[in-house]
Amino acid sequence: MTRLLTLIFTFMMIGGCASSGGVTETTSPKRGAPVSVADDPASQLRYVFELKANLGEGETTLGSGFLHKGTVITNAHVVADAKWVDIYDQGGEHVGTAAYALHVDNTNDIAILPLPGNSAEGIPLAGGNVRTGEPVWAFGSPMGFRNTVSNGIVSAVREVEGKQLIQITAPISTGSSGGPVLNDAGEAIGVVVSTYQEAQNINFAIPVTLLPAGIQDLSAQKAFPSVADLAPDDELSATDLLMLMSLMHSQQAEYGEAYEMEITSDQEFGERRIFFLTFQADAYQSLEVSAWVDRGDVTVGVYESVIGEDREPWILEDKGSGLGNASIVRGEAPKKGTYFAMLMMDKGLDQKAYVWLGNTPNNIALDKRWKAVSETDDTEFYVDSKSIQRPDQYESLAFSEFKPVSAWTYQYHIIEQDLGGFSYNATLGLADFYCKSRQVQFKQVTHMNLETGARKERVAYHARTDVIPGSAGEHMWEYVCRK
Numbered sequence: 001m002t003r004l005l006t007l008i009f010t011f012m013m014i015g016g017c018a019s020s021g022g023v024t025e026t027t028s029p030k031r032g033a034p035v036s037v038a039d040d041p042a043s044q045l046r047y048v049f050e051l052k053a054n055l056g057e058g059e060t061t062l063g064s065g066f067l068h069k070g071t072v073i074t075n076a077h078v079v080a081d082a083k084w085v086d087i088y089d090q091g092g093e094h095v096g097t098a099a100y101a102l103h104v105d106n107t108n109d110i111a112i113l114p115l116p117g118n119s120a121e122g123i124p125l126a127g128g129n130v131r132t133g134e135p136v137w138a139f140g141s142p143m144g145f146r147n148t149v150s151n152g153i154v155s156a157v158r159e160v161e162g163k164q165l166i167q168i169t170a171p172i173s174t175g176s177s178g179g180p181v182l183n184d185a186g187e188a189i190g191v192v193v194s195t196y197q198e199a200q201n202i203n204f205a206i207p208v209t210l211l212p213a214g215i216q217d218l219s220a221q222k223a224f225p226s227v228a229d230l231a232p233d234d235e236l237s238a239t240d241l242l243m244l245m246s247l248m249h250s251q252q253a254e255y256g257e258a259y260e261m262e263i264t265s266d267q268e269f270g271e272r273r274i275f276f277l278t279f280q281a282d283a284y285q286s287l288e289v290s291a292w293v294d295r296g297d298v299t300v301g302v303y304e305s306v307i308g309e310d311r312e313p314w315i316l317e318d319k320g321s322g323l324g325n326a327s328i329v330r331g332e333a334p335k336k337g338t339y340f341a342m343l344m345m346d347k348g349l350d351q352k353a354y355v356w357l358g359n360t361p362n363n364i365a366l367d368k369r370w371k372a373v374s375e376t377d378d379t380e381f382y383v384d385s386k387s388i389q390r391p392d393q394y395e396s397l398a399f400s401e402f403k404p405v406s407a408w409t410y411q412y413h414i415i416e417q418d419l420g421g422f423s424y425n426a427t428l429g430l431a432d433f434y435c436k437s438r439q440v441q442f443k444q445v446t447h448m449n450l451e452t453g454a455r456k457e458r459v460a461y462h463a464r465t466d467v468i469p470g471s472a473g474e475h476m477w478e479y480v481c482r483k
Contacts, residue, residue: 036184036185037137037182037183037184037185037186038135038137038151038184041137041149041151042147042149044123044137044139044149044180044182044186045090045139045147045149046089046090047066047067047120047122047123047180048064048065048066048067048090048139048140048179048180049064049065049066049067049072049087049088049089049095050062050063050064050087050088050089050092051063051064051065051072051074051078051079051085051086051087051088051113051178052085052086052088053078053079053080053081053082053085053224054082054083054084054085054086055081055082055083056083061078061082063075063077063078063079063177063178064078064139064140064176064177064178064179064192065078065087065113065178065179066122066123066139066178066179066180066188067115067118067120067122067123068121068122068123068124068125068188068215069119069120069121069122069215069216070115070118070119070120070122070216071102071112071113071114071115071215071216071218072087072098072112072113072114072115073110073111073112073178073180073188073191073211073215074110074111074112074113074177074178074191075109075110075111075177075178075191075192075193075206076104076105076106076109076110076111076225076229076230077109077177077225077227077230078111078177078178079098079101079111079113079224079225080224080225080226080227080229080230081224081225081226081227082224084097084098084099085097085098085113085224087113087115090147095115095118096115096116096117096118098113098114098115100114100221100222100223100224101113101221101222101223101224101225102114102215102218102219102220102221102222103212103215103218103220103222104222104223104224104225105210105212106225106229106230107163108163108206108210109193109206109230110191110206110210110211111224111225112211112212112215112218123180123182123186123187123188124186124187124188125187125188125208125211126183126185126187126188126189126208127187130154130157130166130189130190130207131154132154132155132156132157133153133154134153134154134183134184135151135152135153135183135184136151136152136153136154136168136170136181136182136183136184136189137149137150137151137170137181137182137183137184138150138151138152138168138170138171138172138176138179138180138181138182138192138203138205139179139180139182140172140176140177140179140192150170150171150172151170152168152169152170152171153168153169153170154166154167154168154189155167155168155169157207158244158247164206164207164209164210165193165204165205165206165207166181166189166190166204166205166206166207167203167204168181168190168203168204168205169203170203171203172192172203176192177192177193178191178192179191179192180192181205188208189205189207189208190205190206190207190208191205191206191208192204192205193205193206239306239312239313242303242313243305243306243307243313245269245274245276246276246278246303246305246340246342247305247307249267249274249275249276250276250277250278250340251276251277251278252277252278252279253277253278253279253341253357254279254357255279255280255281255285255287255357255358256357256358256359257357258354258355258356258357258359259277259354259355259357260352260353260354261275261343261352261353261354261355262350262352263275263293263343263345263350263351263352263353264350265350268347271346271347272344272345272346272347273344273345273346273347273348274342274343274344274345275342275343275353276340276341276342276343277340277341277355277357278305278338278339278340278341279338279339279341279357280336280337280338280339281333281336281337281339282333282336283333283334283335283336284332284333284334284443285332285333286330286331286332286333286430286443286444287302287316287329287330287331287332287333287339287358288328288329288330288356288357288358288359288360288408289302289328289329289341289355289356289357289358290327290328290329290355290356290360291327291343291353291354291355291356292327292353292354293343293345293351293352293353293354295348295349295351296345296346296348296351297327297345297346298327298343298344298345298353299317299318299327299342299343299344299345300317300318300327300328300329300341300342300343300355301315301316301317301329301340301341301342301344302315302316302317302329302331302339302340302341302342303315303316303339303340303342304333304334304335304337304338304339304340305337305338305339305340314331314333314334316329316330316331317329318386328360328369330384330387330408330430331387331389332389332406332430341355341357343355359455369384369385369386370382370383370384370385370410371383371384371385371479373472373475373476373478373479374471374472374475374476375472376472377414378413378414378415379411379412379413379414379472380411380412380414381409381410381411381472381475381476382409382410382411382412383407383408383409383410383476383479383480384407384408384409384410387406387407387408388405388406388407388480389405389406389407390405391403391404391405404432404433404434404435404441405432405433405435405480405481406430406431406432406433406443407430407431407433407476407480408428408429408430408431409428409429409430409431409476410426410427410428410429411426411427411429412425412426413425413426413427417447419447419456422447422449422454422456423449424447424448424449424454424456425448425449425450425451426447426448426449426450427445427446427447427448428445428446428448429442429444429445429446430442430443430444431443431476432464433476433477433480433481434464435477435480435481438466438467438474438477439464439465439466439467440464440465440467440473440476440477441462441463441464441465442462443462444457444458445457445458445462446458
């Protein structure tokens with residue numbers, strides 16, 4: 001388990017109270033021209049309830065619910081272990097008691113309660129698909145403050161551990177579980193269920209499409225769920241959380257490009273500021289990601305997306321191995337697909353970060369990790385000591401006949417070179433070193449002009465060649481194979 005996977009992103013169920021709504025309104029809103037919730041969001045509070053689950057021996061928990069066709073829709077965890085549930089309107093008046101549930105869905109964290117003597121339509125349920133970017137309104141009592149309304153947008157519709165969730169930006173805090181999330185037309189699109197404790201405006205709702213059909217006809221008397229019933233069979237692993245956070249926060253990028261970013265409190269997660277990029281790579285593509293920040297250190301991680309896969313991701317990480325405040329990782333993509341680059345800094349002052357997906361500037365790349373192994377009259381030769389990757393079960397030189405040791409190499413040409421009219425003075429290469437047969441094969445070669453920044457990459461097939469005794473190639477071979 002790498003250090004990146006030990007990042008703690010706590011996925012917290014919100015067990016607080018939602019703002020309450022009365023049941024004095026027993027008729028549907030008047031039909032006519034559509035009225036946006038934005039025009040009068042407080043008008044919806046009459047349909048939102050505060051729920052007090054009585055657990056016995058004077059112990060209670062608070063949550064939220066909302067009215068729909070004479071029933072109260074809420075989360076299963078809000079009423080877990082309850083002996084009975086008291087229902088209060090927005091003014092704090094007791095309007096009913098539920099001694100049982102009409103419907104319980106532990107998998108999706110949904111419960112529907114009876115509200116005897118009430119048959120109001122309440123809040124209608126939205127039909128059709130939820131649209132990313134559409135405005136939404138969340139109702140609840142965060143931190144115990146009743147009748148709180150917040151607005152935002154739908155960030156995405158996601159599948160997490162096989163469950164459908166709507167991600168919204170409307171602020172939600174502890175005390176909002178079970179409250180409704182409405183679209184601009186006043187229709188419920190979801191039920192507030194959870195938030196990320198270490199992040200800002202990363203909140204989730206259960207889609208109302210998971211509610212059963214014919215809610216007004218439910219009549220079964222079901223026991224309230226127990227907390228044990230709601231406990232997941234297996235907790236979200238560090239890998240699951242890393243993948244989810246990467247997916248939610250990453251910005252699309254192109255390999256081969258450089259990016260300048262403002263790092264502010266918007267990227268704070270606990271005691272860290274973290275920035276994510278996502279890009280596509282081909283199988284066995286050589287990857288190089290580097291970053292530099294104005295102040296302090298930056299940790300760079302590159303890892304493959306394993307969303308929906310039951311395995312650990314391929315990960316490379318580095319902190320401070322570049323010149324000054326820079327960090328660099330180099331490796332080979334194990335397969336074609338989606339990859340993430342993460343920049344992680346200590347919490348602190350706002351600053352700029354610079355990241356290079358490939359094309360690392362020379363003044364960032366050459367530092368103590370690059371070991372000078374040879375020098376001729378016109379060229380200096382280096383090997384990236386941290387990039388050396390040996391095959392599994394590497395034990396001796398004899399083992400490496402068919403499984404080479406790979407490493408990045410760098411050549412600085414004191415005398416400018418020419419390749420088909422392209423002038424360059426540095427060469428970066430990824431090579432396989434065959435330790436027993438004393439051969440080397442370059443898999444990728446990039447020629448660079450350090451003055452102009454121009455680069456010319458050669459990814460054509462390079463044949464395995466013998467190491468010439470006494471040459472710079474032999475010095476690189478010796479360093480890699482005998483290190």
